[in-house]
Amino acid sequence: MIIDFRKIPKEEFEIDVKEGEVSLKARVFKKKSNLLVCQGKISGTLEHHCDRCGAPLPVALDEAVEVWISDGAIPLEEEGHLLNLVEFFDGRVDFCAILHSEVEAIKSDYFYCQTCEN
Structure with a gap:
């Protein structure tokens, strides 16, 4: 789902994006004319592997996310808190x-199957 930044309304709206078995449901609102906030939840099942033995490992996702989205670069003095x-x-x-x-950020964490956890 791609939206032109200039067509994004000032009012809050909802998005629902899916990639495979994983989805992002969130509310999006403008903080400034060039800055959006996307708050929601990533849920679903991610096919991954055990980081110790390499066995296939489905990972259930239920992650709250908050992403700030800018149209262009944000000055460093503003960026510090984002x-x-x-x-x-x-x-x-x-x-x-x-x-x-x-x-991809979630996948960078370590995941172990039940055998390797023990």
Whole structure:
């Protein structure tokens, strides 16, 4: 789901983006003319592998997310308090790319199967 930044309304709206078995349901609202806030939840099942033995491991997701989205670069003095900032430079917001990025961040954690946890 790609939306032109200039077409995003001032009123809060909801998105529902899906990638495979994982979805992002969130509310989006403008904080400033060039800054959005996306607050929601990533849920579903992620096919992953055990980081110790390599066995297939389905991971159930139920993660709250808050992503700040800017149209262009944000000055460093403003950026300091924004922990999860995504900058787009083409005047459009790609919510599928945001979901993909958040899933990749989750996958970077360690996951162990029941055998390896013991």
